[in-house]
Amino acid sequence: MRILLIGTGRMAYHLGHNITRTSFELIGVAGRDAERTADLARFLDRPAFRLNALPEEVDLVIIATSDDSIHSVATALPYTNCVIAHTAGAAGLDLLEPHAHRAVLWPIQTLSHGAPVDLGPVPIVVDANDAVARETILRLSRAISESVFELTHEQRELLHLTAVLASNLPVFLMHEAQRLLKQQKLPTDLLLPLWRTTAHNVVTIGPEAALTGPARRGDLSSIKNHLEHLSNEPDLQRIYALLSAMILKANDHPTDGIDL
């Protein structure tokens, strides 16, 4: 299988690295920015292509560009018979029209800059519009990951929503927590052991048993005190009150005075 990877960002970097570890042939990387494409091509030890000068014989093209650009990148591709795939969790196969064989390969992992991530233990979700695309994307995904799931678009949308709830939103709350510490010139790494143990406990004993804190205990006075501290941070104050009220209710505590 001859694979062309389009994109020079986080997904292209990690997925490209993982493809090079399979027996399939990554024939090169294509991108719109010459310098970034050359950098990734050098890292993967494969040729670089410009989007207007692509190689001819390809079996699978993976478009690992931003969600909003997938359709325009796909429509500009010269290929007619090969499988065209994207890597976006929530996007449909229709973005890849008018190509005949369309697929999705979505690793359920947060991929940032840094050392390449081994996708072996990471679940990969696949979807396809016909048998050719399905077989191609399954072969590659199974060569990369030990756990591959076929999900419909509706199921992927729900899974994507839960991935945002489980990963992106807590990461942003961590960012906000560190911002408040910085404002008071306190070291932001004070929270890191807490963050690591929290993630470890969620994985090992589950979120129900891992949850601690004032709302879990029903300590209304601590919660009201925190809300007062957040009086200059109205957005954070609202989200703190809303999440605390949800936790209080889930644990059968009163929510008196926690203004929603």
Ligand SMILES: NC(=O)c1ccc[n+]([C@@H]2O[C@H](COP(=O)([O-])OP(=O)(O)OC[C@H]3O[C@@H](n4cnc5c(N)ncnc54)[C@H](OP(=O)(O)O)[C@@H]3O)[C@@H](O)[C@H]2O)c1
């Ligand atoms: N990162 C993750 O954690 C993650 C996880 C699962 C799925 N995904 C999916 O992976 C895909 C790529 O995400 P990413 O995180 O790799 O994004 P990223 O790091 O921001 O990279 C985006 C890439 O898209 C390229 N691009 C944007 N518009 C383009 C256009 N009109 N034509 C050609 N290239 C264009 C950018 O090129 P330039 O460098 O030239 O701007 C860049 O190479 C998305 O569909 C995303 O949903 C990402």
